[in-house]
Amino acid sequence: MKTLMYLASILVLSLVTQMAVSQAFCSLRDPYHAMQTIFPEATHHRSIVKKIDHNIREKVASILPAHTLHYGELGKHTLYIIYKDASPVGLIHVRSEASKWGLVEVAWALNIKQEILDFSIQRCRCSNKGDITNDKVKGFFKHKTAKQLIDILKHNDQLAPKVLVNAANGEKELATVILRSATKTLIVTDEGWKEDINALISAGI
């Protein structure tokens, strides 16, 4: 009887649920590994926590109807501004993308103009992930903008283009996952943190 009461109370309380929050917060970690890999010169960082909500989900869906945000990707996320002494040297945004190997977690490094600088795979259970982190693949993504990546997906049936697949030593599915991750990250960064990034630009940084 008590079990049923507790279940009922959880169900009633769940009706007033607002934003999705999945993992316990004690497991949240700053991406030190990615920061040290991509920005070895960095001295410190600043976090900007923002809510990625249904409005942003709908915006992503209107731009990328084939690759909208999963409900599990909503909630509060963090953009990291990376500094060397007093100057920002870049931004880091970590996003997870579904794949046949499970969730692939990628830390994307951007400049203030929201162009890709580099990326670091935080978690990927594909045994051939070395093929997607080589210099040729990183060269493909370097200085790409959201508009360029959206156009690439549009013109290649939402798949990785041949040049990227060749750079990834034929790993077509993994290349597509990374391309999708990059595109969504750039769109979400702009939608979620546009004002904060514009404030950095206005400050003359």
Next chain:
Amino acid sequence: MTKGLIALIGLLVTSWTWSISLLDQSRYSLDSAVRQQYSESVDQYHNTFFIGLDFHSVLSDEKGDWGTFVFQSYFTQLNNAPSHPKIFNSGDDSKWMFRIVRLDYTRGSYYQPYFRVGHVEIPFGLEHTWDTNGVVMDYQLMPLVGLKADWGVSAFREYRAFEYEVSWTTNSGQEFEQESGVYALSGRVATSRYKDWIAGVSIFESNNKLDQSRNWRAIDGQWFVNRWTLLGQWGVGKFNGDAISSALYEVQYSLSRPDWKFSFQRFTHDLGADYEHSMMVVRWTPDSHWDASLNVKDQAVNDVSSTASIFQLRHRF
């Protein structure tokens, strides 16, 4: 009195960070769960209910981030429990409990450690890299070291190739108490948790209120390949001068979107008695709110076997 004071301090710090960050730099969730349990040894059904606050805030100043604050406190109600932790008066008692309450200071030069104070997780073995708070499976810290989290301090840092954490705590568990000669010292050094294989070395040493001394030296390994995860942990040590040993093996298989995880764990130790269990856990997380888990454990203590099972339904708001 002490718990009330800690709760008040925790809520004050929570409110302070809440106010100065205007909620922007904070995350919070109401976390509730119900566990229906069955113990074959006493042929008894019993359940546990949890509801509490999970709060996280980034702490920054004009120079950037300098720390984080985590506050997790839960109202816990036992019903018809055949056995219970000593902080409960009976198997039908309820208590406010702390899970993780910690203030991290994360500012320092490259070689300087970061620091942590509060009710911190014991850095030992596989548990150090897995979040098992509020779930029905873990890596057996309670039988091995007698603690999962404890009041004290730790120093930690994460680098590209490796990470470490060393803690000194009061060996008091839930209730903060500092007694002369009572302590727990624990530490782990491991390779980066972002690789496909991880190796770790842990040490533990403690003396409790009953003047029982315990120490462990353990190694752990993890290997991730596609949807499979293989885990292992082996330890040797002494309890009041007598040699002890333990071994843990686990295989996991995961699917995603919707998320299913299947785990099989085999665990043995000889601390106090010869103990072994084989445990199967199935966990389903269909979205960011709900989490359903079933744990079935077949255990033997000095060759006397029994089965126990737990079904948990959890919701995070």
